[in-house]
Amino acid sequence: MKKVRQLSQTAAVVGFVLSLLGIIVSTTKGSAAEVATINGLMASGSIILVMAVAFIFATNHVVVKVGYGILAVVATTGISTLVGSGLSLSKFSNVIDLLVIIAFTISSLSFFIKAVLEYFGYQKDGFSLNKNNKVSILKRWNKLVTSNTIDLDSYNSVKNIVLTTESNSAALNKLNELVELLENNLAHQSDLKELISTL
Secondary structure, eight states: OOOOOOHHHHHHHHHHHHHHHHHHHHHHSSOHHHHHHHHHHHHHHHHHHHHHHHHHTOSSHHHHHHHHHHHHHHHHHHHHHHHHHOOOOSSHHHHHHHHHHHHHHHHHHHHHHHHHHHHTTOEETTEESOTTOHHHHHHHHHHHHHTTSSOHHHHHHHHHHHHHSOTTOHHHHHHHHHHHHHHTTSSOHHHHHHHHHHO
């Protein structure tokens, strides 16, 4: 399956890579004492960033939200530090710091905007931002009935499963995978009947 890249994840990775570049640049210039101080400060900050970026790629939704929360705190702290100390782009490391803050701000803002839109059930052209939304799942299956990909009995079976299971259940995940395959003509109604018999 084709993996859809999300702006929030991409911006977080870019920010993380830029922060590592900033560590490299700051340690190549300066005295040994400055380098030791910078390494100590960056090591503790890097651990937090590694955790945050790892969290945003987790499968648990709570952990993902914690990861974006950490990135938002890092971005906010960076913005306040830059504004408080004055924005000076005279050094290359200052430019990298600014780019890191911009990337983390874009990452956390895009995630939170998407979360707000999902909360209010925003949909565009039949595409739901929340793929586990029961209404959007049933709309996708109903389109398969109208296109004669599946029959009405199969749709009613799917509808019964969707309405009686939890939103993040394994059954709905399997149905989401199968509906995508059916929409792309990579599966058939017999595959659906087989899946329904196992659920």
